[in-house]
Amino acid sequence: MKNEELRNRLMQELWKMNRMDIIVHLMEFVEGETAVLGHLVEHGGQTVNPSHISDDLHISRARTANILRALREKGRISMEIDDEDRRKMHVEATPEGRAYYEEKLSFIAHYFDIYIDVIGEDDIRELIRLLEKTVASEGVLKEKHLIPEGKI
Numbered sequence: 378m379k380n381e382e383l384r385n386r387l388m389q390e391l392w393k394m395n396r397m398d399i400i401v402h403l404m405e406f407v408e409g410e411t412a413v414l415g416h417l418v419e420h421g422g423q424t425v426n427p428s429h430i431s432d433d434l435h436i437s438r439a440r441t442a443n444i445l446r447a448l449r450e451k452g453r454i455s456m457e458i459d460d461e462d463r464r465k466m467h468v469e470a471t472p473e474g475r476a477y478y479e480e481k482l483s484f485i486a487h488y489f490d491i492y493i494d495v496i497g498e499d500d501i502r503e504l505i506r507l508l509e510k511t512v513a514s515e516g517v518l519k520e521k522h523l524i525p526e527g528k529i
Contacts, residue, residue, distance in 0.1 A: 399492060402485050408436070413444045414453055414478045417470040425468050453477055 378386075394400055405411040412434055417425055431441040445468060448454040453474030459465035470478065493501050518524045 399485075399488055402488060405481065406485065408434075410444050410448055410453075411478065411481055413441070414448060414470060414474055415482075417454060417468060418475050418478045421470065421475070426466055427468060430468065448474065 406415055413430055416430055416434060427441050427445060428438065430436075430445075431438050434441075436444075445454065445456065449456055453471055455469050455471055457467045457469075459467060496504075515524070
């Protein structure tokens with residue numbers, strides 16, 4: 378198979394994967410409210426401010442502010458102004474927010490358990506190996522400056 382054919386097949390399969398229910402559910406943990414809530418749960422007990430969230434999750438400050446407002450309105454986070462520097466805000470997941478996140482995490486874990494059962498342990502291990510290789514290859518490509526610059 379020529380490189381062009383391989384490229385096209387790879388792109389087709391990745392596009393198909395992107396429309397799978399399991400990927401749609403997983404994407405919640407990568408962007409939006411669930412991602413922010415997960416970030417706060419993972420940093421429980423630590424001081425987290427909106428700019429750290431924005432930087433860590435690679436989302437704009439405006440988008441972060443909108444997500445935090447929505448989570449606060451739903452009672453999933455609390456926000457406190459810093460006593461020493463009133464320009465700073467401290468954000469924390471509420472018990473309700475942590476419970477909501479844990480419920481979502483439990484759902485997606487169960488979903489993946491089903492996929493592992495259907496696909497089989499050997500094929501899942503091979504898929505993990507290939508995904509690890511894919512992730513590592515990006516570092517090599519960046520190091521060698523082979524990734525095209527710019528955005529579409």
